[in-house]
Amino acid sequence: MTDPLLRVDDVSLGYDGRPVLEHISFVVVRGEFAALLGPNGAGKTTLFRGILGLIPPLAGRIDYGFNRRETPPGYVPQKESLDPIFPLTAYEVVLMGAAARVPPLWPIGRERRRLAAECLARVGLSDAAEEPFWTLSGGQKQRVLIARALAVEPQLLLLDEPTAGVDPGAEAAIVDVITRLNRDRGLTVLIVSHHLRLVREVVGSVIWVEDGSATKGTTAEMLSTERLADVFGAAARSL
Amino acid sequence: MSILTEMLSRDFLLRDALVGSILVGLVCPLVGVYFVLRRMIFLGVALPQLSAAGVAFAFMLKSITGVHQHGESGERILAMAGSLGFALVGLVVLAALERHGRETLEARIGIAYALAAATSILFVATDPYGEAEMTRLLKGDIVTTTATNLRLLMAVLGSVAIALVALRKELLLVSFDRDMAVVLGKRAALWDTVLYLLIGVTISFGVMTAGPLVTFGFLVAPPLTARLVTRHMLSFSAVAAGLGACIAFVGFYVAYRFDLPLGPTDVALSIVVLVIVGVLREAVRSVRARRLRR
Numbered sequence: 001m002t003d004p005l006l007r008v009d010d011v012s013l014g015y016d017g018r019p020v021l022e023h024i025s026f027v028v029v030r031g032e033f034a035a036l037l038g039p040n041g042a043g044k045t046t047l048f049r050g051i052l053g054l055i056p057p058l059a060g061r062i063d064y065g066f067n068r069r070e071t072p073p074g075y076v077p078q079k080e081s082l083d084p085i086f087p088l089t090a091y092e093v094v095l096m097g098a099a100a101r102v103p104p105l106w107p108i109g110r111e112r113r114r115l116a117a118e119c120l121a122r123v124g125l126s127d128a129a130e131e132p133f134w135t136l137s138g139g140q141k142q143r144v145l146i147a148r149a150l151a152v153e154p155q156l157l158l159l160d161e162p163t164a165g166v167d168p169g170a171e172a173a174i175v176d177v178i179t180r181l182n183r184d185r186g187l188t189v190l191i192v193s194h195h196l197r198l199v200r201e202v203v204g205s206v207i208w209v210e211d212g213s214a215t216k217g218t219t220a221e222m223l224s225t226e227r228l229a230d231v232f233g234a235a236a237r238s239l
Numbered sequence: 240m241s242i243l244t245e246m247l248s249r250d251f252l253l254r255d256a257l258v259g260s261i262l263v264g265l266v267c268p269l270v271g272v273y274f275v276l277r278r279m280i281f282l283g284v285a286l287p288q289l290s291a292a293g294v295a296f297a298f299m300l301k302s303i304t305g306v307h308q309h310g311e312s313g314e315r316i317l318a319m320a321g322s323l324g325f326a327l328v329g330l331v332v333l334a335a336l337e338r339h340g341r342e343t344l345e346a347r348i349g350i351a352y353a354l355a356a357a358t359s360i361l362f363v364a365t366d367p368y369g370e371a372e373m374t375r376l377l378k379g380d381i382v383t384t385t386a387t388n389l390r391l392l393m394a395v396l397g398s399v400a401i402a403l404v405a406l407r408k409e410l411l412l413v414s415f416d417r418d419m420a421v422v423l424g425k426r427a428a429l430w431d432t433v434l435y436l437l438i439g440v441t442i443s444f445g446v447m448t449a450g451p452l453v454t455f456g457f458l459v460a461p462p463l464t465a466r467l468v469t470r471h472m473l474s475f476s477a478v479a480a481g482l483g484a485c486i487a488f489v490g491f492y493v494a495y496r497f498d499l500p501l502g503p504t505d506v507a508l509s510i511v512v513l514v515i516v517g518v519l520r521e522a523v524r525s526v527r528a529r530r531l532r533r
Binding site for chain 1: 275406409411412414415416418419421422423424466469470471472474
């Protein structure tokens with residue numbers, strides 16, 4: 001369980017050559033369930049996008065304990081980032097993940113199609129396979145996007161605020177899916193969230209992003225009442 | 240009925256024009272699907288106009304250099320090069336500005352359209368022959384399509400259609416979720432370039448065959464209509480292409496039957512179909528909603 005799956009080594013990240021985060025170092029080990037937390041505007045998204053490979057580091061290295069070309073990470077974006085104009089069913093969205101390793105010009109074979117259906121079943125949405133993606137509820141959409149990420153057959157699952165804008169019932173279903181994937185299948189999970197209660201309940205470690213740097217520790221350490229009060233003020237005692 | 244029989248007969252005088260028209264109607268919507276999905280419909284106005292400006296530029300070049308001796312085929316190749324060149328350069332510049340520019344996309348497209356429309360006229364202002372040719376082109380005079388032009392059109396637009404079908408999973412992923420595509424190791428910029436190239440080729444051949452108005456009409460109206468009635472990506476593309484081909488055929492019939500210009504007839508018919516399908520869809524929706532309320 002101490003096999004490093006993601007190593008961020010003295011990394012600086014930013015835009016147009018200007019760093020937002022500097023000298024960031026931490027390791028996420030195989031099977032870990034970690035959360036990226038911090039105040040708004042602290043650079044969580046920048047760090048997340050750097051880990052995803054969407055922005056190149058200005059300095060330092062990000063190493064993966066797997067071959068990114070052969071096994072890309074599973075990425076779950078926020079559902080609002082996708083345009084509802086695309087006429088896609090839930091199954092077609094998941095199929096995009098299943099087809100990730102199919103070379104250009106090659107058709108998507110039966111095996112990949114079966115994998116897409118299995119991933120949809122794994123998030124409890126087999127019945128919604130032929131439903132238009134945009135007619136699903138917020139929670140269902142988010143679970144479809146988790147199924148799409150699983151269809152990549154990843155070793156590392158990266159989720160961007162998966163419970164944002166969903167009702168408590170849907171939130172419980174999403175958290176249940178992610179927790180089972182981590183606990184039962186040993187999938188390494190890194191989640192961006194603002195939801196402190198959720199993080200406290202299910203996440204093992206926290207990467208706290210603030211003032212241009214990041215610190216990693218256990219959830220208990222990083223989310224202690226005293227620490228939260230330091231960051232968010234007295235109101236944090238009720239969180 | 241006799242006109243329909245005449246149109247379908249092998250020795251129909253305008254058979255090449257009919258087939259060319261259907262081909263443009265079939266392939267333009269396949270490209271237009273990405274205009275609709277990527278929300279760049281206005282680009283569908285600007286690019287055909289840029290392509291037409293390229294044709295005008297070719298006429299001006301020919302007029303300045305006095306290259307008249309190569310006959311119609313040489314003239315057509317020059318016009319084709321101008322059309323394709325302007326469409327592709329326009330696409331590249333607009334795509335580059337999308338990443339680095341500060342103005343809104345609408346502003347850039349508006350400026351590109353205005354510039355293209357103005358230069359289309361200015362390039363041929365001193366050449367009466369060129370001016371007449373441009374007027375013919377802008378009206379969408381597809382009836383002058385020859386057997387040679389048709390063979391070229393079939394080869395080019397056929398290749399575009401095959402490429403769009405064969406590369407649909409890559410083009411769809413990059414269009415739907417660019418970040419996901421990059422995370423999966425896909426070269427998003429390369430696939431954008433491939434799509435732009437297919438768009439540029441389709442538009443320039445569409446403009447050369449049917450004019451900018453018809454090309455824009457077929458790029459946009461059939462996909463918008465298909466979007467109203469389909470829920471799968473594959474059926475969306477198939478219905479858009481099928482509708483485009485049907486409209487091209489019916490448009491040809493109407494134009495031939497009532498002696499109307501083909502280009503505007505096709506465009507008007509596309510919009511009529513869009514409005515009818517839109518109204519029917521809303522009617523079906525309200526009936527369903529009323530039933531559910533009971």
